[in-house]
Amino acid sequence: MKITPQQISIGQLTQDYIDKSNEEGGVTAYGGKLDIRPPYQRNFVYSDEKRNAVIDSIKNEFPLNTIYWADNGKGRYEVIDGQQRIISICEYVHNNFSVNWNGQQLEFHNLKGQQKKFLDYKLDVYLCKGPEHEKIKWFRIINIAPEVMKPQELRNAVYRGKWVSDAKIFFSKRNGPAYSIGHKYVNSSKSAERQEYLELAIKWDSINKIKKKGISESDRIDLYMQQHQNNNSAKDLKKYFENVIDWIELNFKKYNKKISQIDWGIYYNKFKKKKFNVDEIEKEVSKLLLDDDVSDSGIYPYIITGEEKHLNIRAFTPSMKLKVHEKQKGKCKNSKCNVKGDLENFEFDHIVPWSKNGRTEIDNCQMLCIKHHKELKNR
Numbered sequence: 001m002k003i004t005p006q007q008i009s010i011g012q013l014t015q016d017y018i019d020k021s022n023e024e025g026g027v028t029a030y031g032g033k034l035d036i037r038p039p040y041q042r043n044f045v046y047s048d049e050k051r052n053a054v055i056d057s058i059k060n061e062f063p064l065n066t067i068y069w070a071d072n073g074k075g076r077y078e079v080i081d082g083q084q085r086i087i088s089i090c091e092y093v094h095n096n097f098s099v100n101w102n103g104q105q106l107e108f109h110n111l112k113g114q115q116k117k118f119l120d121y122k123l124d125v126y127l128c129k130g131p132e133h134e135k136i137k138w139f140r141i142i143n144i145a146p147e148v149m150k151p152q153e154l155r156n157a158v159y160r161g162k163w164v165s166d167a168k169i170f171f172s173k174r175n176g177p178a179y180s181i182g183h184k185y186v187n188s189s190k191s192a193e194r195q196e197y198l199e200l201a202i203k204w205d206s207i208n209k210i211k212k213k214g215i216s217e218s219d220r221i222d223l224y225m226q227q228h229q230n231n232n233s234a235k236d237l238k239k240y241f242e243n244v245i246d247w248i249e250l251n252f253k254k255y256n257k258k259i260s261q262i263d264w265g266i267y268y269n270k271f272k273k274k275k276f277n278v279d280e281i282e283k284e285v286s287k288l289l290l291d292d293d294v295s296d297s298g299i300y301p302y303i304i305t306g307e308e309k310h311l312n313i314r315a316f317t318p319s320m321k322l323k324v325h326e327k328q329k330g331k332c333k334n335s336k337c338n339v340k341g342d343l344e345n346f347e348f349d350h351i352v353p354w355s356k357n358g359r360t361e362i363d364n365c366q367m368l369c370i371k372h373h374k375e376l377k378n379r
Contacts, residue, residue, distance in 0.1 A: 001130035011119035017090040035078035046084040054088040071129040152195035159225040167234035171198035201241045204265020314360045332369040339369040347373035
């Protein structure tokens with residue numbers, strides 16, 4: 001990223017200022033070359049007090065904070081930080097509000113003998129030039145947008161184009177296609193309108209498409225959008241999401257609310273070719289839902305993968321361990337072991353494994369030294 005400091009006068013900045021935001025036309029200035037309100041800036045509004053403070057600072061020749069613009073090339077710019085200061089200045093110069101000057105409420109055209117001084121005031125502007133995808137990083141660092149906007153809303157603004165527009169038709173409406181087919185299987189805390197269905201679909205699909213090592217989930221989504229930005233449609237992502245939902249409905253016939261807690265795309269990517277016995281799945285789900293020793297949220301991942309770790313099988317409580325320690329007189333359960341000691345020297349495990357219907361109860365608990373517990377687990 002290259003940053004170039006520059007000073008721009010208010011007279012230059014406010015030239016050809018136009019606000020067509022009510023017509024979805026945006027806000028421009030600087031001879032039509034500056035996009036003041038790109039999509040990721042749309043929701044921020046200054047109070048009258050802050051707006052007037054900007055004009056007072058200029059009137060008193062106080063310095064304003066540095067403003068950041070993205071240099072888009074060919075003499076075109078967009079505001080990264082400083083939108084409301086710029087709009088306040090432009091609105092005042094175009095006589096859209098008044099401020100107090102020496103006890104009088106004056107619009108700009110009433111400033112007798114002060115207009116030239118005001119227009120000659122220099123603003124410190126940093127011009128930032130670099131790849132398109134870096135805008136999102138600049139904005140996160142120097143602006144407050146992430147406190148208000150969801151990460152995917154910000155990405156949509158940075159990587160805007162035909163691909164994003166097409167994806168939003170499918171993924172980003174309250175009762176749109178993605179919500180209609182997927183809301184039963186997506187966590188209810190996620191909002192289609194806040195772009196979280198789109199983010200989820202990209203997250204899942206990007207796992208397959210982007211194999212870059214050491215990349216974070218957020219950066220992987222950014223890279224996916226960068227790669228697809230200039231595509232004419234998002235049909236491949238839509239089809240992928242539909243395939244995930246079809247796979248869920250094919251293999252998990254009986255709906256249970258726990259089903260929406262699963263990151264389904266991750267399992268679809270890995271197990272989509274595996275053949276499941278639908279009837280056996282339903283029997284196993286019903287059985288596990290009645291088992292107090294397992295975590296409900298891990299039931300479906302366990303059924304898909306066969307890995308007990310997903311179940312978070314209930315551990316023996318401290319009081320259970322103490323009673324077993326007393327019962328075994330502080331000795332390892334293995335008859336050939338002479339290890340004795342306090343609780344922290346031992347591991348506690350099921351005598352009859354959970355997988356063979358063993359319960360998490362005192363009568364099914366054994367205390368083993370570290371060595372023999374490890375041997376048990378490795379059998």
